Amino acid sequence: MLDLLAYPFVQRALAAAFLVSIACGVMGALVVVNRMTFLAGGVAHAGYGGVGLAFFAGWPVLPTAAGFSVLAALAAGLLSRRRDERMDVTVGLLWAGGMAFGVLLLDLTEGYNVDLMSYLFGSILTVGPDTLSTMALLVALLVGLVGLFYRPLLALSLDREFAHTRGLPVGALHLLLLGLIALAVMTAVPAIGLVLVIALLTTPAHLAERHAGSLAGMMVLASLWAFAFCLIGLGLAFWLDLTSGAAIIAVAVASVAVAELLPRRKRIARPETG
Amino acid sequence: MSPPALQFEDVCFAYNGAPVLEGVSFSLPAGALLGVLGPNGAGKTTLARLAMGRLTPTSGRVLVAGRDPRKAAGRIGYVPQFMTLxxxxxxxxxxxxxxxxxxxxxxxxxxxxxxxxxxxxxxxxxxxxxxxxxxxxxxxxxxxxxxxxxxxxxxxxxxPELLILDEPTANIDPAGKSCIVDLLDGLAERRTVVLISHDLTVTVPHITAVAAVNRRVLFRPEPRLDQEMLELIYGLHRHDCPMDSFIHHLVERQPTLGRRHGDSAGA
Known part of the structure; x- marks a missing residue:
């Protein structure tokens, strides 16, 4: 088994899994506590528009798709604010509109010869050095921004009215959160694809919140869970010749199913005193 | 002379063109405990959000200690109806x-x-x-x-210099409510407090000033509800509702219910 580690593509796959786990663990915690799963799905699918744009314009795929997703997420945030916070409608537009935009641009791109399935469902075993470098840069940016804005993002996640009374720019922080979600989603696309990324954002965080004592702890635990899912999924994909992204997500979903069957930690509400 | 802790100057606010508050004017001195009363949907929370600078008036202006509430961050404390966790x-x-x-x-x-x-x-x-x-x-x-x-x-x-509590007892059981009510007196010792409630039994014993809200706002710098305020809040005249006797009972008892009635002249 250790022989496998000598292969460069396996080394890159493990490094990609590590980076994706950090991105999905950190941002997954924020997605779950902010109830933004649907939004994250919309941002992920909008990323397909970025993929189409990259092929149409001949630009590098991951940076283009990441930039496109961030702009789409920010546009959704601004639009929902103008539309009296109808975020669900805006996300629906983002979701389908981004996909349609990507398909149309690819239709208009002459002679493209790409395995689009790898963007939809990921291909962690074929992540190249350039893609890995871009992923590392995105994760560094993501972790740096979350670290810097951790307390404001925590306040935003807990109570926006409170954040406002403490002089925090709630609107700008909301947009920052959307942009960070887009960055995390696009970091994960090469490994598990934009269709499946939502599961790696939510399942590790869902499991982590049961045992975490803080949001930061939830981020760390979720990252560890995500890395475990990636390793097991990768192993299954390698030995059983399965699609790697789907195998990783299958492991994640199965883990949640098992966890749901286990007894939860008992929570005792103390009686009201005085 | 220090500016009022909270001041509304002919404030109007509308959501998507639908008026929520109209012509709201009052001035609350520092150290007051204002009870804001009104039925659900009357605009009480909108009033609070305007005071916090979370909403911008359609017309008129709001001042907290003489300045725009958006520039008074840290001076305002807010307790929402419930924890949105x-x-x-x-x-x-x-x-x-x-x-x-x-x-x-x-x-x-x-x-x-x-x-x-x-x-x-x-x-x-x-x-x-x-x-x-x-x-x-x-x-x-x-x-x-x-x-x-x-x-x-x-x-x-x-x-905070100004503490706004929005229905702090709306979603808790009687024991918890009793505890919160006991806290209210202590809260007002060092600051101005705005207590929003649709529950007269929570508000009346503690206030030094009262505002009745139902799109319009009637402000009284003393712990007294008059018939005009009750009609604004409930849209009722005496003798045409089962609640009337309860309301009337509270109105009649107010001089004894307002604990700070005697020292509320400046409020």
Whole structure:
């Protein structure tokens, strides 16, 4: 088994899994506590528009798709604010509109010869050095921004009215959160694809919140869970010749199913005193 | 002479063109405890959000200690109706309260600074609401009344000059409600308090001034509800509703119910 580690593509796959786990663990915690799963799905699918744009314009795929997703997420945030916070409608537009935009641009791109399935469902075993470098840069940016804005993002996640009374720019922080979600989603696309990324954002965080004592702890635990899912999924994909992204997500979903069957930690509400 | 703690000058506010508040004018001196009464949907929370600078008036202006409320960050404390916490959100009671001790403004939050000092102040605030023994508990484990007191502690730890409580007893059981009501007197000792409630039995015993809200606002600088206010709040005239006798009873009893009635002349 250790022989496998000598292969460069396996080394890159493990490094990609590590980076994706950090991105999905950190941002997954924020997605779950902010109830933004649907939004994250919309941002992920909008990323397909970025993929189409990259092929149409001949630009590098991951940076283009990441930039496109961030702009789409920010546009959704601004639009929902103008539309009296109808975020669900805006996300629906983002979701389908981004996909349609990507398909149309690819239709208009002459002679493209790409395995689009790898963007939809990921291909962690074929992540190249350039893609890995871009992923590392995105994760560094993501972790740096979350670290810097951790307390404001925590306040935003807990109570926006409170954040406002403490002089925090709630609107700008909301947009920052959307942009960070887009960055995390696009970091994960090469490994598990934009269709499946939502599961790696939510399942590790869902499991982590049961045992975490803080949001930061939830981020760390979720990252560890995500890395475990990636390793097991990768192993299954390698030995059983399965699609790697789907195998990783299958492991994640199965883990949640098992966890749901286990007894939860008992929570005792103390009686009201005085 | 110090400016009023809270001032509304002919304020109107509309959501998507539909008027919510019209022609609101009042001036609340520092140290007052204003009871804001009105039925559900009357515009009470909108009034609070205007006072916090969370909403911008369609016309008119709001001032907190003489300045735009959006520039009064840190001077205003807010206790919402209930904690909007996602189920399972991993945060301890003391950590939640300590957030209120961070200096107002983004720069202070990014810097962080004295974490031990913030924890100490948070513990003191929890002591004030009699929850110090639950400091290291996850917030998710608390009852509704305990959560409400945690929110009060979080607002108090920032030592705000103006404290706005929006229906603080609306979603808790009678025991928790009693505890919150007991806290109200102490809250007003060092600050101006705006207590929003649709529940007359919570508000009446504590206020030094009253505002009746139902799109319009009738303000009285004393703890007295008059017939005009009751008609604004409930849209009723005497003898045409089963609640009438209850309301009438409260009106008749007000001079004895207002604890600070005697020293409310300046309010």
């Amino acid at each position: 996602t189920q399972g959100f991993p945060v301890k009671v003391v950590d939640l309260v300590a957030l209120g001790a961070l200096p107002a403004g983004l720069a202070g939050w990014l810097k962080g600074g004295d974490a031990a000092g913030r924890r100490r102040r948070a513990l003191e605030a929890l002591e004030a609401v009699e929850l110090a023994d639950l400091a290291d508990r996850p917030v998710a484990e608390l009852s509704g009344g305990q959560r409400q007191r945690v929110l009060i502690a979080r607002a108090l730890v920032g030592d």
